[in-house]
Each structure stands twice: as structure tokens, then as C-alpha cells.
Amino acid sequence: MMKEAALGKRRGKAAARRGTTARGSGRKAGSNAAIEYGLLLLGSLLVAISFNIFLNPNEVASGGVSGISIIVRQLLGIEPAVTQWALNIPLFIAGTWLLGKHFGIKTLIGSIVLPLFVWFTRGLPPLTDNLLLASIYGGMLIGLGLGLVFRGRGSTGGLDLAAQIVHKYTGISLGLCVAMLDGMVILTAAFVFSPEKALFALIGLFVTSKTINIVQLGMAYSKVAFIISDRAEAIREVILYELDRGLTSLRATGGFTGEDRTVLMVVVGQTEVSRLKDLVRRTDPGAFVILSDTNEVLGEGFKRYGTA
Numbered sequence: 001m002m003k004e005a006a007l008g009k010r011r012g013k014a015a016a017r018r019g020t021t022a023r024g025s026g027r028k029a030g031s032n033a034a035i036e037y038g039l040l041l042l043g044s045l046l047v048a049i050s051f052n053i054f055l056n057p058n059e060v061a062s063g064g065v066s067g068i069s070i071i072v073r074q075l076l077g078i079e080p081a082v083t084q085w086a087l088n089i090p091l092f093i094a095g096t097w098l099l100g101k102h103f104g105i106k107t108l109i110g111s112i113v114l115p116l117f118v119w120f121t122r123g124l125p126p127l128t129d130n131l132l133l134a135s136i137y138g139g140m141l142i143g144l145g146l147g148l149v150f151r152g153r154g155s156t157g158g159l160d161l162a163a164q165i166v167h168k169y170t171g172i173s174l175g176l177c178v179a180m181l182d183g184m185v186i187l188t189a190a191f192v193f194s195p196e197k198a199l200f201a202l203i204g205l206f207v208t209s210k211t212i213n214i215v216q217l218g219m220a221y222s223k224v225a226f227i228i229s230d231r232a233e234a235i236r237e238v239i240l241y242e243l244d245r246g247l248t249s250l251r252a253t254g255g256f257t258g259e260d261r262t263v264l265m266v267v268v269g270q271t272e273v274s275r276l277k278d279l280v281r282r283t284d285p286g287a288f289v290i291l292s293d294t295n296e297v298l299g300e301g302f303k304r305y306g307t308a
Contacts, residue, residue, distance in 0.1 A: 039152030040106055041113060046145030048117030049124065054138030056080060057126035059197055061189035062204035063182030065158035071192050081119035088115060088157045095161040099168060110149060111157035131200045139204035143211025150216055224267045224294045227280060229287035232262040238279045239266055267294065
């Protein structure tokens with residue numbers, strides 16, 4: 001009886017722990033969802049503000065549905081927000097029908113909310129009438145906004161959905177589909193406005209893409225080094241105990257000699273590169289070292305999983 005009572009007590013504690021873990025997981029999931037929707041809304045707001053204070057007043061149609069709406073405003077006098085709604089909603093429906101229901105609620109929200117923010121911020125005064133400044137800073141702010149939307153695992157719909165449809169039914173790579181559609185918008189802008197403004201639109205599109213990468217991957221670039229040496233063990237020791245970095249030993253075969261070799265792989269921060277090279281040179285001046293940029297490193301000693 002005592003054993004059964006003890007067993008029942010242990011089972012009760014285990015069940016309680018599972019319940020606590022489940023509640024904790026549920027709270028964390030709810031918190032993550034709130035953050036993601038917050039990023040979606042904040043990012044959409046930044047995109048709308050940039051559109052109204054930089055791109056739209058200067059007629060910089062740098063691709064996408066927003067670029068189309070600037071062209072339509074010039075030709076037909078229709079408010080850009082109305083054009084964006086008129087394109088985003090049918091594209092979302094077509095994407096759901098042709099590609100499946102995996103787009104989710106966030107894409108629908110982004111497709112509706114972004115034009116709504118464009119409508120509400122349409123009265124903001126332009127910050128500059130200089131086309132270069134408008135292209136650069138408009139591209140930066142739109143890139144920041146879209147980067148936040150993507151960090152929140154969301155989307156603003158638009159021509160990205162059209163690109164996915166073209167990609168599915170033609171086999172053309174997705175990146176090329178996006179470039180083709182944006183290119184068609186910018187080419188149309190060259191005829192509607194001027195070739196010069198189309199060139200500035202290209203600048204804005206380039207700045208946007210680079211800013212999105214920075215927001216998603218960060219600016220804290222690291223370096224990954226591959227070291228090939230006859231004194232691999234000695235180099236391993238100095239990296240572990242003098243540089244205080246972990247590393248991985250890889251087995252390789254020399255392409256010319258056919259001999260087995262050890263390749264050391266180590267990831268270091270930008271400030272540690274000079275010290276790493278100095279340690280390797282001091283240990284084996286004949287070592288072969290390959291250094292390459294890496295945008296993001298997750299794990300001990302670098303960025304933790306789940307951090308922004």
C-alpha cells in the first residue's frame with residue numbers, strides 16, 4: 001500500500017509539472033504571437049509612412065503594388081490606397097486558390113492593413129523633393145518596415161504572391177519572377193514619368209533589399225575560418241585555450257596528394273580575426289587559411305536561439 005501511495009504521489013507531481021510546462025508553453029506561444037502581430041502592424045505603418053513622405057510625392061515607383069499605385073494615380077487620379085486594396089485582395093484570393101491555404105491570416109492582415117495605413121497617412125507632408133534623397137531614405141524606411149514584417153513571419157501580399165503564382169506555373173525561379181515583375185513596374189514608370197525617375201526607382205529598390213537583409217540578419221557579421229595545417233593539433237590548442245573559441249575538426253582528403261588531412265573550422269567575431277590570424281601564423285607560418293563572411297551565427301558564444 002505504501003509503495004502504491006508513493007507511486008501515485010510521484011505520478012501526481014509529474015502530472016503537475018507537465019501541466020505547469022504546458023501552461024508556460026501556452027503563455028510563451030501567446031506572447032510570441034502578440035510580438036509577431038505587433039511587428040506586422042509596426043512594419044506596415046513604417047512602409048505606409050515612407051510611401052507617403054518619400055516615394056509617392058516624388059513619383060518614385062520602385063516596384064511592387066505600391067509602385068503600380070503611384071503610376072495609376074498619375075494616369076487615372078485614383079488614390080494609391082484604393083489601388084493597393086484593389087490589387088492586394090484579388091491577389092490574395094488567387095494565391096489561396098492556386099497555391100493553397102498556407103499563406104495564413106497574417107498575409108491577409110498585411111494585404112488589408114498596409115493600404116489602410118497608406119490611406120490614414122496620406123496627408124503627411126513630403127520631407128524632400130530631392131529624388132536621390134527620396135529614393136535612398138524611402139528605400140531605407142520601406143526596407144526597415146518590410147524587415148520587421150518578415151521578422152514577424154508576416155507578409156504584405158502584393159506582387160510577391162503574383163511572383164509565386166508565376167513561379168509555380170512556369171518553373172522560373174522565384175527570385176527571377178520577383179525581379180521581372182518589379183522590373184516591369186519600373187519600366188512602365190519610365191514611360192509614364194521619365195527614364196530618370198525610373199533610374200531613381202532602381203536605387204530605391206536596391207536600398208530596400210539591402211535594408212531588409214540588415215533587419216533580418218543584423219549587422220553583427222562574423223567570420224568562419226577553415227584552417228588546413230600539418231600542425232592542426234597545435235593550432236587547435238591555441239584556438240581553444242588562447243583565443244577561447246570552440247572549433248570543429250573535419251576530415252578531408254588532399255585533392256593532389258590523396259592524403260588524409262584535418263581541416264579546422266572556427267567561427268569568430270570581427271574583432272577576433274586579427275588575433276586568430278596571428279595565432280595561426282605564430283603556430284604554423286605555412287598554414288592555409290580561408291576566411292569567409294557569415295551573416296548570422298546561433299549558439300553558445302554568439303546569438304541565442306529565439307532572440308531578435
